Amino acid sequence: DVKVTQSSRYLVKRTGEKVFLECVQDMDHENMFWYRQDPGLGLRLIYFSYDVKMKEKGDIPEGYSVSREKKERFSLILESASTNQTSMYLCASSFWDQNPSGANVLTFGAGSRLTVL
Amino acid sequence: AQSVTQPDIHITVSEGASLELRCNYSYGATPYLFWYVQSPGQGLQLLLKYFSGDTLVQGIKGFEAEFKRSQSSFNLRKPSVHWSDAAEYFCAVGSSPFSGGYNKLIFGAGTRLAVHP
Structure with missing residues (x-):
C-alpha cells in the first residue's frame, strides 16, 4: 500500500516561531x-x-512556503507562525497517469495537528 | 467558480438504517468526483470515485454513489449503516484525467455522521 508519513502528529509552537512539517x-x-x-x-x-x-500555489498560500528537494519528501514551512495557523495539516500524494482507473487518487497521511500559542 | 457543497453538517442515524449524504458541485469541465472518509484521528481514505461510464459507482465498505449531471449531484448512499461508519465524509471534485493538468481536488466542508446503537 502507498504510505504517506507525516513526521509529527501533534506540535505546539509559539507565535513567531518557524515551523517545519515534513511529509514522506x-x-x-x-x-x-x-x-x-x-x-x-x-x-x-x-x-x-x-x-x-517545482511548486504551485494553492488556494491559501499566504504565510506558508514549501520545499521539495527530493521526490519522496515535501515540506511545509511556516516562516513565522501565527495563532490563525492553528489547524490540522494533511499531506497527500498522487501519481499522474492517463489511465483514469487509478490516476489522480490522493493518498493522505494521518495529519499533523499544529497549535500555535 | 468551482465549488462543492455538502448541505448537511451533521447527520445522525440508527444502526441498520439507510444513509444518504448529499453532495452538489459546481465545475466548468467534466468532473472527476470522489468521496473520502475520515475516521477520528486519521487521514482521509478513498471510498469511491467517478470519472465516466456507469453513473452508479460502487465503493468500499458497502457504499455507493450516483452521479446525476442534470442535478450536479454525487450523493453517497449505504443501505444499512454500521456503528463503525461513524466518521466524517468529504465529497471532492477535480479535473477529469482526460483533460490533462494536475488534479487539484476541491473539497466540500464535510458531513459528520453519528450512528446510534
Missing part, C-alpha cells in the same frame, strides 16, 4: 499536496508540487 511518501508519486483542514471549511489546498523543486 514511499510510492514514487510525482504529485504531492499540502492541505489545511478546519471545522466547517473542509480541506483547503495550500501548495502542491508536481516534480522535484
